[in-house]
Amino acid sequence: MSEATQSGHPVKTTSDAFEAEVLNSDLPVLVDYWAEWCGPCKMMMPAVEAVAAEYAGKLKVVKVNIDEEGDLAARYNIRGIPTLMLFKNGSIEETKVGAISKSQIIAMIDSKL
Numbered sequence: 001m002s003e004a005t006q007s008g009h010p011v012k013t014t015s016d017a018f019e020a021e022v023l024n025s026d027l028p029v030l031v032d033y034w035a036e037w038c039g040p041c042k043m044m045m046p047a048v049e050a051v052a053a054e055y056a057g058k059l060k061v062v063k064v065n066i067d068e069e070g071d072l073a074a075r076y077n078i079r080g081i082p083t084l085m086l087f088k089n090g091s092i093e094e095t096k097v098g099a100i101s102k103s104q105i106i107a108m109i110d111s112k113l
Contacts (some may be wrong), residue, residue: 008056047102
């Protein structure tokens with residue numbers, strides 16, 4: 001089991017680890033694309049962290065800093081941040097662009113789990 005599954009906290013990932021952490025995960029994975037300079041990303045962080053804790057063992061939450069992982073941002077056509085993508089069995093199930101509330105994040109996840 002990876003660190004993300006056990007901890008109940010979002011885990012930072014890199015391009016090198018993305019396939020193992022996200023695409024080959026046994027659990028659904030919520031990927032949070034963000035950047036240090038992004039105000040809405042910082043506003044949403046507590047909600048993402050709360051979801052990671054509440055769904056520990058059922059969902060993995062992974063963070064991708066687009067400034068550090070530009071190739072991942074390009075690969076998944078990230079045009080605005082924050083962007084949340086829900087992956088299940090290596091496929092994108094849903095994408096939300098822009099800051100959303102914790103209840104909206106939960107609704108997104110629950111509709112796909």
